[in-house]
Amino acid sequence: MTISHMPALIFMLGGLLIPLFRGKAKSIYMMLIPVVGFINLLNLPMGEHLAWTMGDFNLVLLNIDRLNLVFGYIFHIIAFITTIYILNFKDNVEFVAGFFYAGAALGTIFAGDLFTFFVFWESLTVGSVMLIWSRKTKAAQAAGFRYLMVHAFGGLVLLAGIVIHYSQTGSLEMAHFTLNGLASYLMFFGIGINCAWPLVHPWLTDAYPEATIGGTVFLSAFTTKTAVYALARLYPGTELLIWIGVGMAAFPIFYAVIENDLRRVLAYSLINQVGFMVVGIGVGTELAINGAVAHAFNDILFKGLLFMSMGAVMYRTGKINATDLGGLYKSMPWTCAFCIVGAASISAFPLFSGFVSKSMVMSAVAENSHLPGQGALVAVWLVLLFAAAGVFHHAGIKIPFFAFFGHDSGIRVKEAPKNMLIAMGMAAFLCIFIGTFPKFLYRVLPFATDYQPYTISHVLTQTELLFFSALAFALLLLGGIYPAEQRAVNLDADWVYRKGGRGVYALLANTLNPMNAKSESVFQRVIAWATRFFKDAGARIALFLSVNVWLMSGMKRKRLELKKNRLYNDVLQETLPIGMGAAIAVSFIILVFILT
Amino acid sequence: MDNHTKNGETPAEKQHIFDNPDNVKKLLRIFFSSVVALLFIDIVYILLSENHVIHRHVEYEWEKYWSFYSIYGFVACVLLVLVSKYILRPLVKRKENYYDN
Numbered sequence: 001m002t003i004s005h006m007p008a009l010i011f012m013l014g015g016l017l018i019p020l021f022r023g024k025a026k027s028i029y030m031m032l033i034p035v036v037g038f039i040n041l042l043n044l045p046m047g048e049h050l051a052w053t054m055g056d057f058n059l060v061l062l063n064i065d066r067l068n069l070v071f072g073y074i075f076h077i078i079a080f081i082t083t084i085y086i087l088n089f090k091d092n093v094e095f096v097a098g099f100f101y102a103g104a105a106l107g108t109i110f111a112g113d114l115f116t117f118f119v120f121w122e123s124l125t126v127g128s129v130m131l132i133w134s135r136k137t138k139a140a141q142a143a144g145f146r147y148l149m150v151h152a153f154g155g156l157v158l159l160a161g162i163v164i165h166y167s168q169t170g171s172l173e174m175a176h177f178t179l180n181g182l183a184s185y186l187m188f189f190g191i192g193i194n195c196a197w198p199l200v201h202p203w204l205t206d207a208y209p210e211a212t213i214g215g216t217v218f219l220s221a222f223t224t225k226t227a228v229y230a231l232a233r234l235y236p237g238t239e240l241l242i243w244i245g246v247g248m249a250a251f252p253i254f255y256a257v258i259e260n261d262l263r264r265v266l267a268y269s270l271i272n273q274v275g276f277m278v279v280g281i282g283v284g285t286e287l288a289i290n291g292a293v294a295h296a297f298n299d300i301l302f303k304g305l306l307f308m309s310m311g312a313v314m315y316r317t318g319k320i321n322a323t324d325l326g327g328l329y330k331s332m333p334w335t336c337a338f339c340i341v342g343a344a345s346i347s348a349f350p351l352f353s354g355f356v357s358k359s360m361v362m363s364a365v366a367e368n369s370h371l372p373g374q375g376a377l378v379a380v381w382l383v384l385l386f387a388a389a390g391v392f393h394h395a396g397i398k399i400p401f402f403a404f405f406g407h408d409s410g411i412r413v414k415e416a417p418k419n420m421l422i423a424m425g426m427a428a429f430l431c432i433f434i435g436t437f438p439k440f441l442y443r444v445l446p447f448a449t450d451y452q453p454y455t456i457s458h459v460l461t462q463t464e465l466l467f468f469s470a471l472a473f474a475l476l477l478l479g480g481i482y483p484a485e486q487r488a489v490n491l492d493a494d495w496v497y498r499k500g501g502r503g504v505y506a507l508l509a510n511t512l513n514p515m516n517a518k519s520e521s522v523f524q525r526v527i528a529w530a531t532r533f534f535k536d537a538g539a540r541i542a543l544f545l546s547v548n549v550w551l552m553s554g555m556k557r558k559r560l561e562l563k564k565n566r567l568y569n570d571v572l573q574e575t576l577p578i579g580m581g582a583a584i585a586v587s588f589i590i591l592v593f594i595l596t
Numbered sequence: 597m598d599n600h601t602k603n604g605e606t607p608a609e610k611q612h613i614f615d616n617p618d619n620v621k622k623l624l625r626i627f628f629s630s631v632v633a634l635l636f637i638d639i640v641y642i643l644l645s646e647n648h649v650i651h652r653h654v655e656y657e658w659e660k661y662w663s664f665y666s667i668y669g670f671v672a673c674v675l676l677v678l679v680s681k682y683i684l685r686p687l688v689k690r691k692e693n694y695y696d697n
Contacts, residue, residue, distance in 0.1 A: 257680035258689070330612045366655035378656070389672040405614065457652055460641060461659070464634050465669040471631050472673035474624070483681040489695060491688040498695055 008107030015099025060112025085423035086214035101127025131215030158190025195227035202494030237284025248275030253390035291360030302345035309339035312416035327408030347396035356438035539571035
C-alpha cells in the first residue's frame with residue numbers, strides 16, 4: 001500500500017486539480033473524486049498502515065477499524081451528494097476548499113497517531129474558513145475571522161495537550177484517555193471546541209449561516225462529526241460527556257424557537273443533535289457508542305438534506321429569514337417534499353432515519369440508569385426526551401412550515417436546479433432507506449448489535465410524543481401565542497468576544513491611549529526644554545563663570561555688556577581666541593587626573 | 597383571489613391546495629382526529645399488555661401510565677415555547693444591527 005491510497009490525499013490533491021477542468025468535464029471529474037475515494041476505501045484492509053518513523057516519532061498515517069470506517073463511508077457519501085448539489089455553482093475556490101476540507105476530515109478520522117491527527121485537524125479549519133469566506137460578504141468575512149480565531153485557539157489547546165502527553169509518556173498512540181491530568185483535560189477541551197460544547201459553541205451558529213450555500217452543507221457534515229469521532233475514539237465512557245451532551249441537546253432548542261434565520265435554526269438544531277451523540281459516548285456502553293455513531297451517520301444525511309433544501313430556497317429567492325418566506329410549496333414542491341423528509345428524519349419519525357439511531361441512545365441511557373449509582377441518568381433520559389420533542393418542534397415543523405407554508409409571502413420562483421434536486425433526492429432516499437431497513441446501517445457499526453428499533457412500544461410512544469408536540473405547535477399557533485418571527489439578533493455566548501472583546505479594546509483605548517498621549521506630551525516638553533537649554537548651554541556656562549570673575553574685577557555696565565555679548569557670540573560661533581580651546585581641554589584633563 | 601384576467605395580462609395563478617381554506621380545515625380535522633385516535637390506541641395497548649396478549653418493554657414505571665408520552669410531548673413543547681418567548685427572547689433580543697457598530 002502506498003501513500004496514494006490515503007483517502008485524505010485523494011480528496012485534497014484531487015481537489016487541487018479541479019480548476020484545470022472546464023464545463024462538463026469538470027462536473028464529471030468532481031463527481032469522480034468521491035467515487036474513486038469510496039472504491040479505494042472499500043479495498044483498504046483493516047489495521048494500521050503507512051507507518052512512518054520521523055526522528056523519535058512513530059507515525060501511522062492510516063489506521064482502519066470499524067469505528068472510523070463507518071465515518072469514512074458517510075463522509076464519502078455526503079461528499080458525493082454535496083458535489084452534485086454544488087455543480088451549478090462556478091466558484092473554484094469553493095470547490096477546492098470543499099474537497100480540501102472533506103479530505104482533512106477523512107485524514108483526521110483515519111489518523112493512527114496523535115500527530116497525524118493534529119495535522120489534519122488543523123487542515124479542517126483552513127478548509128472550512130475558505131468555505132465561509134467564499135460567500136464574499138462583509139458579514140461572512142467577519143464571521144470567518146471569528147471562526148478562525150476560535151479554531152486556532154482550540155487547535156493550540158489540543159496541541160498543548162498532545163505535547164504534554166508526549167513529554168510525559170513518550171507515546172503518540174490514539175489510545176483511550178481518562179481525565180486525570182493537564183494533558184488529558186487540554187486535549188478533551190480542544191476537541192470540545194470543535195464539538196460545539198455549550199459556551200464554546202457560537203462559532204457554529206455564527207459562521208454556518210454566513211457560509212456559501214454549498215459551503216454550509218459541507219460544514220454541517222464534517223467538523224462536529226470529526227470531533228464526535230475523536231471523543232468516541234479517545235474518551236468513550238467519560239461521565240462528564242453525559243452532562244455536556246445533555247446541555248447541548250437542551251439549550252439550543254430554545255434559541256431555535258426564536259431565531260429568524262432558518263439556516264441558523266438548523267445550526268442550533270445541529271448542536272442539539274450532536275448532544276445526543278455526546279451523551280451516547282459519555283455513557284460508553286456498546287449500545288450507546290453504536291447509537292452515537294449511527295446518529296452521527298444519520299445526522300450527516302438529514303442535516304445535510306435540510307441545509308440543502310434551505311440552500312435551494314436561498315438560491316432561488318435570495319432570502320432565508322422566516323419573516324421573508326412562506327408559501328413556497330407552490331413554486332418549489334420538490335424541495336418542499338425533500339425538506340419534509342429531512343424534517344421527519346431529524347424528528348425521528350418511525351420509518352425515517354433519526355428514529356433508528358436516536359432510540360439507541362435513549363435505550364442505552366435508560367438501561368444504564370438502572371445500574372447502581374447511575375440514578376442521575378433518569379434525569380438525563382427525561383431531558384433527552386424533552387429535547388427530542390423540542391427538535392420536532394423547531395426543525396421538524398418550524399423549518400418546513402415557515403419556508404413552504406404559513407403566510408404566503410407572494411414569492412414565486414422556479415423550482416431548484418436539477419442537480420440540487422438530484423442531490424436532495426439522494427439524501428432523502430437514504431434517510432427513508434436507513435429508517436426502513438436499519439440493518440444495513442447496524443451492520444457497519446463499531447459493535448455487533450441485534451438492536452430492534454421497531455417494537456410496538458417504541459413506535460407507539462415515539463408517535464405519541466411527536467403528534468402531541470405537533471398538537472402543541474398547532475394550538476399555540478392558532479391561539480396566537482406562538483412567538484412571531486422577528487428581525488432581530490439574539491445574543492449568545494459569542495457576545496463575550498464580539499461585544500466584550502470590543503469592550504476590552506475600548507477599555508484599553510480609554511486607559512492606555514490617554515496614558516500614552518500624556519507620556520508623549522511630557523516627553524516632548526522635556527525634549528523641547530532640553531533642546532532650548534543645550535542650544536547655547538556652552539555659552540551660558542562660560543558666561544556664568546566669566547561674569548562672576550569680571551564683576552569681582554570691577555567691570556561695569558557698558559563694558560560688561562560688551563564683554564558678555566562678545567563671549568556669548570564667540571562660544572556659539574566657535575570663534576574663541578586660539579589657545580582658549582586648548583586651555584579648556586588641558587584644564588579638563590587636569591580635572592580628570594585630580595578626580596581619579 | 598381575482599380570477600378575472602384581461603387580454604394581454606398573465607393569467608391569474610392557479611389555485612394551490614392550501615389556497616382553499618376548506619383544505620386547511622380538512623387537514624386540521626384529520627390531524628386532530630389522529631391525535632385523539634392515538635389516545636385510544638394507547639388505552640388498547642395498555643389493556644392488551646396487562647392481559648399479556650402482547651409484551652410491553654418499559655424501562656420506567658411511569659411509561660406504563662396512560663399517554664405518558666403524549667402528555668410529556670405536549671407539555672414539553674408548550675413549556676419550550678413559553679420559556680423561549682417570555683424569558684429567553686426578552687433577555688437576548690437585540691436590534692438587527694446590534695453588532696454592526
